[in-house]
Amino acid sequence: MSLEENIARVKANMARAALEAGRDPAEITLVAATKVQTSDTIRAAIAAGITICGENRVQELTAHLDDYAYDGAKIHFIGHLQTNKVRFVVGRVDLIESVDSPRLLEAIERQAEKLNLVQDVLLEVNIGREESKGGCLPEDLPALARQAMDLPHVRLRGLMAIPPVAAEPGANRRFFAATRQLYVDIRRQIGDNDTDIDCLSMGMSGDYEDAIREGATLVRVGTALFGPRPPMHP
Structure with missing residues (x-):
């Protein structure tokens, strides 16, 4: 199938899973995981309707930014972020999805303060x-x-999670449900009616439909859109 057909198929699957769960399909957003994809492929995905690109590696993020590959889409950083790479990411992406420690939070705060901006984050x-x-x-x-x-x-x-690799279809639903409960609890504990906490990022190519059934608002899909990944660059 072509990239356009893959995107249409994934979006149709997302809508069906949402309706099965009694949800509005408009509540869920597709993030195209563009790890090891070329700038031309990223441009083609955006032209075909992708509105958010998710990058795993700082080196690829900066290269694609320099190439203006993401023009027309938002950018999420979805990979492990080292504190010494924060300066290459803060202010250059719309959302950092993979914040997992007090040290990383402090590093993001310092860089955002230098740039006089507020950086949106999810806690992994x-x-x-x-x-x-x-x-x-x-x-x-x-x-x-x-x-x-x-x-x-x-x-x-909000929150982001990557559950264990499922041994069989549906095996990850309990992890998605547990993450959803954490999300609800955090909103209850520290949020209010005007809260900014509105993102629950979970589900990838093999399980995004189950993630939607359990409450995901963002799904990060790569292989189902682009096919098997080419070899990693050095």
């Missing part, structure tokens, strides 16, 4: 408690959320 939760993955543990989330809310140059927008 290690919902499966996997040692190989980033994200704060669920019990550490309230303190991290409170820290984010107290920083003047950071705006907390």
